[in-house]
Structure formats: structure tokens, C-alpha cells
Amino acid sequence: MSYDYEEITIPNGRVDRIDFWISPPVLYSVIRTVDKLSQVLSTKSTKVLTAVGKVKDRVEIKEIRTNIGTDLVTVAIDSTYTIPYLELIGGNLAIVAAGFVRYPALKKGINSYATATIVLDDEVQNFENYVSKIAQYMERKVLYRLLKKLERGYRFDLVAIDGSILPAPLPFALPSGIKGRSESKVGKVLSKSFLLMKEIIKLARKHNVAIVGIIKRVRTKYFSIILGEKAPVNDKVIASLLLKPSTYLVLGKLGSIVREYVKYVRGLSLKEVDEVRDALPEVDDIDVVFYRSPMSLYMQSTKVEILNFSNVDLHDIISYLCIHTTHTGVPHFMDMVDAYIRCESKVLPHIQQILESKVIEKGGLPILTGFTNPQKMHLYRDQFHSR
Known part of the structure; x- marks a missing residue:
């Protein structure tokens, strides 16, 4: 049996009509659990504020520049895939799409592009993970083709991609195939992404293009290296409490950060991190940055990675990103490409x-x-x- 709604007394005593499909016993259990979780988060808040106080004295927070003195041409790249996917008798099925949007748009020329594929598989255990790695690879194929277009007169200064610059499992480990080990289907996709990323970096350096990774879902606790112990929450929480609107901080170079970070995370290996640095030295050139836009609706910081081969100053790039960030917490050109490639x-x-x-x-x-x-x-x- 399904229910269109259920009237329930929530903890503060108010009665609301809740319009969604859920059975009353399940809803009642969920509401009780929410009350317990609120206590857990309230207790954690004290630890978070203590950590923020320690970090504040050890980082340099700067004001963004409202006038960067240059007009940047940006290409925003994103990918998406259908979740939930279809579970067919012959295998799981999902659509993966990727594309780009140019900002500002040309009066004449190519301003956008999208491509898609269907993934059907009956072997991979974690199908969603497999599909997500295919999406990452497709993003980088789009980026590679764009960089090749620079040789034929196309122009842009900055590429913004959704997520980290380096595809998983970087920067913490190399794909198993790169180290000569046997590979699963997922592993083969990871190896292809890694090899393509090396070519992308060569082209970006050759053509003086900056690559920026806009990281929406932050799980890292890099501020641990400043605290000297594992941070109680992820970086986004700490940075959001540290920064005021129109300010930013540069935490450091990704390679150096990760070498220290392995001390605080079980399962990470300094040896594997150094293997990444040997195979891809540019990991030491990627700046890890947090900024807070004055437009952010939820007072959240934005985490970005910047590999700057352009002739534009790093601080100007950060200011440019901050100025163009909307209430969604990401630059508006990322919202544009997200809408452009949407596939429900x-x-x-x-x-x-x-x-x-x-x-x-x-x-x-x-x-x-x-x-x-x-x-x-x-x-x-x-x-x-x-x-």
C-alpha cells in the first residue's frame, strides 16, 4: 500500500502535512532518528569551532580583487549520468553525457558541444562507480579535443571542470594498470583517464591554459595538516567558518599537502603518493584554494584546484572565479554547462x-x-x- 501523505507530530509539536510516498512506521522511525542525529551534530559543533580557531591563526586569508584587469575566456566542462540506472535482466543500463559551454559566447563559432553514450554491463559489481569513472573519462576526452582546437585558432584562457583536476585514484595512488598489474573494467577506465590527463597537461602547458577543478562534494580533511591531528569535519565546513564573503585562502600545493595528509588517514600510503608524484610531477603545481563568494546563499565556501599555465596571476584567477560564483556556490558557467548536458x-x-x-x-x-x-x-x- 502507498500513501500520498501522512500527518505526523514532529518534535517541536507542530503538525505538518508531508507530501511524499513513505509508510507511517518508516516515517516515524526516521523522525526519531533525526532527533538523535541533531544531538550528535550539536556535540560535534564544539570540536569544529575549536579546530577553526586553531586554523585561523595559521593561515593567511586574503581579500579578492574586484578588478582583475583582464577579460578571461572560459570553457566549462561537465559530465552527468542517469541515477537511478535501469536494472535489466540482460545487465544494468545508464546514459552518460559530457560537454562544454564557452563563456563568453562567440558571435560566430562553436560555443557548446555535447556527447553521450549508453553503458550496458552485466559483470561490474559496483555499476554506479563504473559509470562515474566513464563520465570522468568522457570529460577529459572533451577537454583534450578542446585543447587540440587551440592549434586551429580556437581561443580560451581557462578550463573549468566539475570535480578534481586529477581523476581518481589520483593523487593518492596510481591506477593498477599503470603499475603493470592486472586490471578490472573500472581499472582500465582509470588507466585511460590517467594517460589522457598526461597529454592534457602537456597541451595546457604548451598553450598557456589554466585548468581549474571546481569541487562541489568535499570529503577531504586537508586542514588536518595544519591542526596536527585529524580534522573533525571536512575542509568545506572549516573553510566556510573561516572565510568571510569575498575572501580566500591558498592552502598549498596538492603534492605537498597529500604527502602530509597520509599521516592522518588510514589506508593511504606515502609510497603510493610518491609514485604519483614521480609519474605526474605536475601534482606539485596544483594549488588547493578555498574562497567564499558574497553571493553564496548558504554561507558556504567553494573549494577549487588550480593548475595555472596561463599568463594570468593566480590571485586574479581566484578573484575571477569568486566574482562569477552565484548563490549555488559555483561559478555561473558551471551552472550553464550543468543545464546544457542534463539527462534525467x-x-x-x-x-x-x-x-x-x-x-x-x-x-x-x-x-x-x-x-x-x-x-x-x-x-x-x-x-x-x-x-
């Missing part, structure tokens, strides 16, 4: 229907395109009413 899971049932008809047309078994778990069809219920 709602399209998947239609792809499944097309695939099913094509398989039948070619004399294949339609059962391969059937749903493994019909109970999950409600995830796409808006699309199934016509089936």
Missing part, C-alpha cells in the same frame, strides 16, 4: 522500449531487455503510465 533518469524507460523493439527487430531475445525488479518501476512511474 526519466528518459531511461523510453530507451528501454527502443532497445527492446530493436532487439526483437534483429531476432534477439526480448527477455534480455526486461526489468530485473519490477517492484522498482515506481521510480519511473511518471513514465510508465503509457506502457
